[in-house]
Structures are given as C-alpha cells and as structure tokens.
Amino acid sequence: MWSSEQGQALVVEDNPETRAWLISCISTAYPAMAVHQCADLLSALALVQLHDFDLALVDLGLPDGSGMEVIRALQRRPHPCYVVVATIYDDDHNLFAALKLGARGY
Numbered sequence: 602m603w604s605s606e607q608g609q610a611l612v613v614e615d616n617p618e619t620r621a622w623l624i625s626c627i628s629t630a631y632p633a634m635a636v637h638q639c640a641d642l643l644s645a646l647a648l649v650q651l652h653d654f655d656l657a658l659v660d661l662g663l664p665d666g667s668g669m670e671v672i673r674a675l676q677r678r679p680h681p682c683y684v685v686v687a688t689i690y691d692d693d694h695n696l697f698a699a700l701k702l703g704a705r706g707y
Contacts, residue, residue, distance in 0.1 A: 608634045608655040613645040613671050614687065615664050623658050623687060631656075642666035646674055653680035659704075661688040661695055669702060676703040 610627050614620035617640070624636050637652060639645045642663045649671065657675055661668040668686065675682045685706035686699045696707050 609652050610634050610636045610656040610658070611645070611648060611652070611654045611671075611675075611682075612636060612638045612658050613640075613642075613663070613668055614638075614658070614660045615640045615662070616660075619660075619687075627656065627658070640664070642668070642670055645671045649674045649678065653678065654682045655680075657682050657684045658687045659684060661686060661690055661699070669698060672699060672702045672704055 608631060610631070612620055612623045612627070614623055620638055620640065624638060627634060627636050637648050639648055642665045654675065657671070659668040659671050668688070672684050675684055684704045686704050688695070699707055
C-alpha cells in the first residue's frame with residue numbers, strides 16, 4: 602500500500618458534485634496523493650492503463666457502462682489497488698459482484 606507521502610488515486614464518478622466531494626475527501630486524508638478523475642468508463646479504462654493506482658473510488662452507474670469493468674481492469678494490473686465502490690446502488694447483487702471482483706469496500 603501507499604504512505605501519506607506518495608500514491609495515486611482514481612475517482613470514477615459521472616456526477617460532477619459527487620466527484621468533487623470524493624476528490625476533496627481523498628485530498629483531506631492524503632494531501633500528497635495525486636488524484637486522477639474521470640466521468641465515464643472509457644476514460645477510466647484509459648487511465649488504468651497509464652497509471653499504477655493505490656486507491657480507487659468507483660461509481661458503478663456510468664453513462665457508457667458499468668464501473669465493474671473498472672474494478673476488473675484494476676485487478677488485472679500487477680500493482681495492488683484498494684478499490685472502494687461509491688454508488689447509489691444498495692442491492693445485494695451489485696454489492697457481492699463488486700466484492701467478488703476485488704472491491705474492498707462498498
């Protein structure tokens with residue numbers, strides 16, 4: 602994992618206000634962490650290929666697909682990433698599917 606002195610985070614959220622709030626939470630907790638952001642699946646998948654993320658906050662309901670694909674892509678990378686799902690979905694199906702893919706929080 603990362604220390605408070607380094608690390609990279611990814612925030613995948615299509616709602617601009619929610620995305621800004623999630624970024625502020627990370628920046629408050631880890632001031633030195635670089636935070637990358639995007640609002641759709643395609644951009645998220647591109648960022649996953651470019652960076653080794655230590656932390657990812659991922660929304661499941663994206664305008665061009667599911668955040669589950671982002672979780673899957675992060676888990677395929679050799680660098681370990683702590684994934685937390687940040688979504689309005691509160692059903693067991695999405696919860697268990699995300700945890701099965703490797704999310705550590707929901």
